[in-house]
Structures are given as structure tokens and as C-alpha cells.
Amino acid sequence: MQRFAIHPRNNWQQAVEQLGFGFHTANVPYWDESAYYSFRLGEIELIERATAELWELCLVAVQHVIDEQLYGKFAIPKDFVPYIEKTWEADHPSIYGRFDLCFRDGQVKLLEFNADTPTSLFEAGIIQWFWLRDFDKDKDQFNSIHEKLIAYWSYLQSWLHPGKLHFACVRESLEDLSNTEYLRDCAIQSGLETQLLYIDDIGWDKANKVFVDRQDQPIQNIFKLYPWEWMAGEEFGPNILADRNLSYWIEPAWKMILSNKAILPILWDLYPGNPWLLPAYFEPGPLTDYVRKPILSREGANIDLVRSGNLIQQTGGEYGTEGHIYQQLFALPDFDGKHPVLGSWIIGQEPAGMGIRESDNLVTDNLSRFIPHLIS
Amino acid sequence: MKKTKQIQLVLMTALLASCDRPEPQWRAGGRTYIRSDSTAPYTVMQHSHPGYAFLFYAFRPYGIYTPFGYRRLGYYSNALSEEVNIGHSAVKSGIVRGGFGESALSVES
Numbered sequence: 001m002q003r004f005a006i007h008p009r010n011n012w013q014q015a016v017e018q019l020g021f022g023f024h025t026a027n028v029p030y031w032d033e034s035a036y037y038s039f040r041l042g043e044i045e046l047i048e049r050a051t052a053e054l055w056e057l058c059l060v061a062v063q064h065v066i067d068e069q070l071y072g073k074f075a076i077p078k079d080f081v082p083y084i085e086k087t088w089e090a091d092h093p094s095i096y097g098r099f100d101l102c103f104r105d106g107q108v109k110l111l112e113f114n115a116d117t118p119t120s121l122f123e124a125g126i127i128q129w130f131w132l133r134d135f136d137k138d139k140d141q142f143n144s145i146h147e148k149l150i151a152y153w154s155y156l157q158s159w160l161h162p163g164k165l166h167f168a169c170v171r172e173s174l175e176d177l178s179n180t181e182y183l184r185d186c187a188i189q190s191g192l193e194t195q196l197l198y199i200d201d202i203g204w205d206k207a208n209k210v211f212v213d214r215q216d217q218p219i220q221n222i223f224k225l226y227p228w229e230w231m232a233g234e235e236f237g238p239n240i241l242a243d244r245n246l247s248y249w250i251e252p253a254w255k256m257i258l259s260n261k262a263i264l265p266i267l268w269d270l271y272p273g274n275p276w277l278l279p280a281y282f283e284p285g286p287l288t289d290y291v292r293k294p295i296l297s298r299e300g301a302n303i304d305l306v307r308s309g310n311l312i313q314q315t316g317g318e319y320g321t322e323g324h325i326y327q328q329l330f331a332l333p334d335f336d337g338k339h340p341v342l343g344s345w346i347i348g349q350e351p352a353g354m355g356i357r358e359s360d361n362l363v364t365d366n367l368s369r370f371i372p373h374l375i376s
Numbered sequence: 377m378k379k380t381k382q383i384q385l386v387l388m389t390a391l392l393a394s395c396d397r398p399e400p401q402w403r404a405g406g407r408t409y410i411r412s413d414s415t416a417p418y419t420v421m422q423h424s425h426p427g428y429a430f431l432f433y434a435f436r437p438y439g440i441y442t443p444f445g446y447r448r449l450g451y452y453s454n455a456l457s458e459e460v461n462i463g464h465s466a467v468k469s470g471i472v473r474g475g476f477g478e479s480a481l482s483v484e485s
Contacts, residue, residue, distance in 0.1 A: 020388030037411040117483040123387070129383060146383055173482035178391060185387035200477030216471055225483055226476065235444050236475030298483070 002376075008033045009134055011061040020182075021127050023175045029229075031123060032369035033131055037340060037356055038376045044142045047101065050108040050276045051344040051351035054099055057274070058113065061266050062088060062257050073282065074260045075295060075322035077232050083241050084253045084368055092252035093156055095149070095183070095223070096121070096352075100364070104333040110267075110280050111327075111341065112293070116251050116259035117227050119175060120343060121145065122182040124355030139374040143353035145345055146186065153190035153350030160248055160249075161220035164193045166213060169225040171198040180225045187223075188198060199226050204236055209244045223250040229260070232341055261325050262295045276304035280327040289329040294320040294336040298333055300365035305329060315363050331362055339364070340371065442472075 010013055012033055016024050024031035039047075065071070071081050090249025098118035100111045122289060125145030132141050165187055169180040184194050195213060202219065203212040211219040224231070228251075231237055240249070257263060264280040270275060284290060292304040294317075307329060332339035341364045345352045357368040 017392055018389065020385065020391040022392045119483065126383065126385070126388070168476075170477060170482060176482050178388070181387055181391050185385055188386055189384065198477070200474050202476050203471045203473040204475055205471050212471055227479075227483060230479035231476060234476050234478055239475065 001037060001043060001333070003035055003037055003338065004136075005035050006033070008018075009131075015130070015134070016127055019126055020129060020178065021123065023178060028367055030370060031127065031149070032358070032371055033135075035338075035371055036135070036372060037360075037373040039142070039373060041375055043103070044375055046106075047108055047142070047342065047344055047354065048351045049105065050101065051099055051346055054110055054276050055097075055346045055349065055351075057267055057271060057276075058115075058258050058263070061263055061270060062254055064259050064270060065210070065263075065266060070266065073266075073295075073323075074257060074262045076256055076260075077237075079238070079241060080253065080256070082234055084256060086246075087249075087252045088254040092248055092250075092254065093159055094251050094255060094345045095152060095156075096251075096345060097255075097258070098347065098355075099344045101344055102330050102332055102343050103340075106329070108274055108276055109330045110264075111278075111330075112261055113258055113263065114343075115169070116255045117225050118343070118345075119179045119225075120355050120357065121179050121345070123370050124343065124345065124353055125149070126182070128355065128370075129361055131372045132374055135372075136374065139376070141353075141372075141374055143243070145347060145353040148347040148350060148352040149186035150181065150190045153187040153192055153348075155348065157190065157192060159191075161245070162256075163218070163220045164213075165193050166219050166222040166225075167196045168199045168202060168222060171200065176242075178223050182224070183223060186248060199224065204239050209239075209242050211239070211243060211247060218245060219247055220245050221248045221250070227255045228253060232256075260295050261293050261297070264293075264327055265325050278328045278330050280325055282323075282325060284326045287326055287328055290326045291329055292324050295323050295325060300363045300368075303363050305362060313362055315365060332364075341368075 012031075012069075013024065016031060021031065066085055069076070071084075076084070077180050096118065097113060097115040098120070102109045102111055125143065129141060129143055129146075132139060145356075150189050161222055167180050167184045167187075169176040171177075181196065184196060187194050197213055201214050203214075203216065205212050205216070205218075208218075211222075213219055224355065240253075251259075262282075264278075265282050267274075268277055268280045279287065281287065281368070284292075288309055289307045292306065294302045297303075297317065297319035302319045303313075303315045304311060305313040332341055337360060338358050339360070339362055340358045343355045343357060345354065354373065356371045356373055357364055358371045359365060359368040
């Protein structure tokens with residue numbers, strides 16, 4: 001893994017906007033093609049293998065949490081437990097997830113799993129691919145995101161309930177809308193009938209006890225870019241349990257287990273010494289160099305980095321009331337003060353590609369930049 | 377690693393265009409079509425003075441108070457005929473919206 005500084009394309013803003021990428025720059029640049037990361041094929045194959053095996057470990061861990069009734073460690077509302085188990089036993093489909101990995105000194109380590117509402121899918125699947133076509137069209141990339149999304153939506157056609165597949169996200173975020181519309185784009189190309197609505201447009205038909213869209217038509221299949229822990233706590237949360245259609249929500253409710261950082265100590269307990277995992281506990285225990293993370297948090301908020309018992313970095317935020325986990329510190333690699341984290345995608349049960357976000361410190365937060373990559 | 381070299385987008389390339397809409401027709405003095413809620417048809421508004429008056433006439437929310445707080449049901453407008461203000465759905469009175477989406481402006485994860 002190497003980092004190379006380069007000159008961005010002269011017209012890069014226009015080039016990415018023509019693809020529908022409108023959030024390339026906020027207060028600070030987000031899409032950054034002033035550099036790229038280069039990987040050898042063997043390194044990519046290692047990341048791919050880690051991703052595939054981590055997914056298998058995660059599925060076993062879900063069953064373990066259910067069997068042992070460990071929901072208390074996840075702060076999952078008790079009312080939702082039977083529903084989570086129902087969606088797991090009925091195999092409610094999952095389309096995707098993103099493992100955040102540290103790749104350093106030839107080792108791949110899982111930092112966390114964004115299993116419910118991962119973003120940066122569009123830039124990983126499309127924007128960096130078209131960057132590579134301009135930069136060096138003879139090179140390859142760890143990226144079959146687009147093909148796998150279309151293929152898996154196509155596979156799900158016979159699995160979903162009859163009728164449309166709705167897509168929902170918050171209305172205030174272009175980033176969320178872009179990720180959602182990209183997924184819908186792939187679903188359309190797979191032959192599915194789709195409809196977009198905003199999350200607050202979802203209606204509840206009190207008489208029939210079903211969710212409805214803006215035209216008051218029943219929702220039976222819906223992709224939502226909106227976290228389960230928020231849905232469960234909002235006014236319509238109990239309606240999910242009462243829904244007569246037993247709609248397919250994608251990602252499904254059983255992802256509440258995997259998207260929660262409490263899964264990290266569970267995985268370590270199940271697979272101590274696994275090469276892809278870092279030691280993790282619900283208490284600091286034997287760790288002296290560790291990262292303290294809220295079990296429910298987003299974008300690097302409320303993280304403490306501790307080395308030899310001393311706090312070396314801390315981020316603010318509003319998370320942490322549900323509890324924390326402690327994971328052995330495995331610092332991101334340092335490329336002249338740039339720290340990359342790999343976002344490795346699992347789509348339709350298979351590794352599908354990678355996006356890299358880079359920060360100026362050891363915690364990847366909402367100021368991180370997306371850097372393209374290639375295989376040398 | 378890449379299985380195909382042909383990437384097609386059917387939706388995304390139009391996304392930004394839809395976010396960057398041209399000046400609304402009503403600003404240019406054209407006919408304006410509005411509806412009071414998603415169950416009602418679009419109807420031309422009867423007032424010809426856009427601007428503040430348009431906002432006053434077109435966007436007056438109505439709703440009900442429930443044990444969970446105020447629920448918006450739609451918008452009422454003097455610029456629309458009565459039947460259009462009501463909409464057609466027989467079950468409309470039994471449908472509530474806005475029960476999701478209170479937690480944040482973006483999921484960003």
C-alpha cells in the first residue's frame with residue numbers, strides 16, 4: 001500500500017458532477033483526487049479474503065447473540081427482540097454493509113462494521129472508477145460494487161413481496177439522497193419497480209395497520225437509509241411490530257446486532273486470536289492501549305484513544321448513554337500525517353470493493369476525505 | 377477485480393439537475409398549479425399575485441393534536457376550491473405521517 005500525490009484533473013468538479021456527485025466539497029473538500037493509494041494484487045486479495053471471512057464470522061455472531069439472549073449488551077429495546085428474531089429466522093434480505101478496516105504492516109484488522117446505514121457507496125462504486133478511467137484506464141481497481149448491486153437486486157426480485165420496492169432517506173442531506181438514489185438506480189437496472197420517498201413521508205394507515213407511501217399505497221418492501229435505533233425510538237417504531245404486511249425493511253432488523261459496536265467484544269469472545277479481529281471487551285480489562293467507543297455512535301464521535309493509560313485523543317459528540325466497548329488500539333498507518341481507513345464492501349454476501357477515507361488524525365470523522373485507489 | 381468495464385447510470389446523472397431547477401414558473405408570472413396534499417390533484421391557483429400573497433394562500437398547514445403531539449395532515453389554501461383542498465382518499469383521515477425522521481438531518485456513517 002503506497003500513497004502518491006498527483007495533480008487533480010483540471011475539470012474534476014465538472015467531471016464528478018456530470019456523474020451526479022454533488023457533495024464533493026462541503027466546508028472542506030470531501031472528494032480528494034490530489035492523491036491516490038496503490039495496492040499490489042496480493043494485498044487486495046488479502047483484504048478481500050478478510051472481508052469474506054469477517055462476514056461469515058458476523059453471521060455466526062448474530063446467531064450466538066440470539067441463542068444467548070445477549071440483547072442487553074446492545075441496548076436493544078425489549079419490544080424489538082421478537083421482531084429481530086423473526087426477521088433473522090425468516091431470512092429478511094440484506095443488500096450491503098461496509099467493514100472499516102485498518103491495513104498496516106501486512107495485517108488487516110476490523111475496526112467496526114457499518115452494517116445498517118453505510119454511506120460512501122456511490123463514490124466508491126462510481127466516482128473513483130471513472131476517475132481511474134481518466135487517470136490510467138489500463139489499471140484496475142478493487143471495485144465490482146456496481147455490478148454486484150445490480151446482480152443482487154435482480155436475485156432479490158423473486159424474494160421480495162409483490163409490488164414496488166420503495167426507497168427512503170432523510171430529505172435534508174444530498175449525500176444521503178445520492179447514496180439512496182444510487183442504490184435505486186441499480187435496482188431499476190435490475191428490473192425492479194421502485195419509488196423514492198422521504199422518511200418523514202412514510203404514512204401509517206391506522207385502520208389497516210400497514211405503512212403507506214405518499215399515494216397511500218401499501219409499502220411492502222422498503223430500503224431505508226435510516227438507522228434502526230432511531231426508527232425503534234420514534235413514534236412509528238411500535239408500528240413496525242404491528243405491521244400486517246410484515247414488510248421487508250432493508251437493511252433488516254437483525255442488522256441492529258451487527259451495526260452495534262457491542263458486536264466487537266462478542267466476536268472476540270467467540271474467536272479469540274482471529275487474525276482479522278482486535279481484542280475487544282466491555283471493560284478495559286487487560287488493555288492498556290485501547291480505543292473506547294460508544295456502542296451506538298456515528299462519524300467518529302465520542303471516541304477516546306488511550307495509550308499506556310494516558311488519553312492521547314478524544315472526540316466530542318452526543319453519544320455514549322447506551323454504553324461503551326474497549327478495543328485494542330491498532331493505529332491507522334501514517335503517510336506523512338495522512339491516516340487512511342479502508343471501507344471494504346460486502347454486497348449480496350460477497351466482497352465487492354473498497355473505498356478509502358483519509359484523516360489528519362487517528363480518528364476518522366466527518367471531515368475525512370475520500371481518496372481513490374488502484375491496483376498497480 | 378472489475379468484472380465489466382461498461383457502467384451505466386439511469387438515474388444518478390439527473391439527480392443534480394433535479395436539485396438545480398430553473399426559476400419557478402410562478403416567479404415569472406405564469407400559471408401556478410398546487411395541491412393541498414398528496415391525495416389531491418394539482419389545480420391552477422386562482423390568485424395571480426405571487427410572492428408574499430402566494431405563500432399566504434398556498435401554504436397554510438392544518439393538522440390535529442394527538443397524544444404524541446401535533447400531526448400535520450396537509451395544507452389548506454384559499455386559492456384552491458374546496459374539493460381540491462380535501463383530496464380523494466377515503467382512508468385519508470386514518471393515515472398519519474411524520475412518525476419517522478425526527479432524529480437527525482443525515483445518517484453519514
